[in-house]
Amino acid sequence: MPLPLDNQLCFALYATSMAINRTYKPMLDEMGITYPQYLVLNALGEADGMSVGTIARRLALESSTVTPLVKRMEQAGLV
Template sequence: MPAALPLDDQLCFSLYATSMAINRAYKPMLDRLGITYPQYLVLHALWEEDGRTVGAIADRLALESSTVTPLVKRLEAAGFVTRERNPDDERQVQVRLTDRGAAMREQCGCLAEELLDRAGMSGEQLGALNRQVQALWQALRDSRG
């Protein structure tokens, strides 16, 4: 049986450690805004398309609905979103941005700038890296049996 590669030679560890470092870079700004990174992702999904259902948000974020629901409830309690049952299908909960939630989009714009500053990479370099990681993610999703 071959020995496991050192952690630094494993792509999965590099992606995990990078994700954690990005979260740490974002945390002080998100703390000032009063949201967590997972809540930021929910807001971002709604900035892309307001009025999504909890299930559609979960799909967009590659999460389970049971993970998204408490995030949405906390965002609602903080006044960023509203939730209401779909009158045509009571099983669906539609989530809409409040004025406060929509205004957060501008305040969160500095997150990308912070990442560029801290990474020491150009926007083009980060974009190319992101496209490679997205291609890997897509390949892994497509290969699920």
Template sequence: MAHDLTLEDQLCFSLYATSMAINRLYKPLLDQLGITYPQYLVLSVLWEEDGRGVGAIATRLDLEPSTITPLVKRLEAAGMVTRTRRPDDERSVSVALTPRGAALKSESRCLGEALFTKAGMAAEEMIALNRKVRDLHDALTGRTSKI
């Protein structure tokens, strides 16, 4: 059943455009925090569970470890995390929040608040929408959601 869909009718475009709009909304707030969106994602993983390895961070974000390593190095240079080689496996690097990195968690709440305000949606509506998007992600990747 093929349809001639307009761009706006294509879910892939709607998700892409929405992601770009969220990034534009977040950018000035992230600039004030002194981090980029990818760095925010790494910090978010560590706020869930501190002391994760680079590989575990990459897995959680559906990225390659080679993508995470430069992000972690920049966060370390900014004094937000520390990197430590694991004594049991010298090839493995553990990443831990510094007090500055941990404190950024409460400061970053402005991101969610800005999104709720701009979208004009209640938290419950946003959570329900996110669950639907996660369900789609899980169906497309064959994974189980962590949310």
């Protein structure tokens, strides 16, 4: 029988992540960006001119995930 959700660390992390996203959403909506875009902008704020690979490593994502995100941000004039 599986452990109750409240006894699983993965569920606590998931619930925390959802709460953070709900907290940030109004601010991000006002700025017209998504949470992943927010993370990219913050990474670039740490060191401007990062390559897509460096951004991906900093955000613990694959380059193939970050590349289209950054391209859309470039088209929107965000980076």
